[in-house]
Amino acid sequence: MTELVESTAPQRWCDRCGEPAEAGAHEACAAARALEPPRYCAHCRRRMKVQVVPTGWSAVCVEHGEIRG
Template identity: 65%
Template sequence: MRPAVETTYCDRCGEPAAGVSHEGCLAARELEPPRFCGHCRRRMKVQVVPAGWTATCVEHGTLTGH
């Protein structure tokens, strides 16, 4: 699921969140973890396990999901 916090960048494609339709990204994020930090656009370290996933930005910390 997408975080409830407003972000500057799309966490799937890394492009600016405003001004562009991210319908494909939203659909993909139902099944996939984020790949980019929504705050700084850095590529995140992502680990997927059977119980869920973790995505870590060196600047903004870790997100988890299942």
């Protein structure tokens, strides 16, 4: 059984567009993220399974687990 551990490492990938976080400006991504859930895992760049419900959202990375908002 594996346990999911929250990483304290800095974000390597943009969680909206999937591009490297330090490559260029991501102002449009940050603005869009205020209204919508992440689409990519910020740790490994995998596309996440996202579910949006009236009370919020959840996004699941097969490697790093689930986040909610």
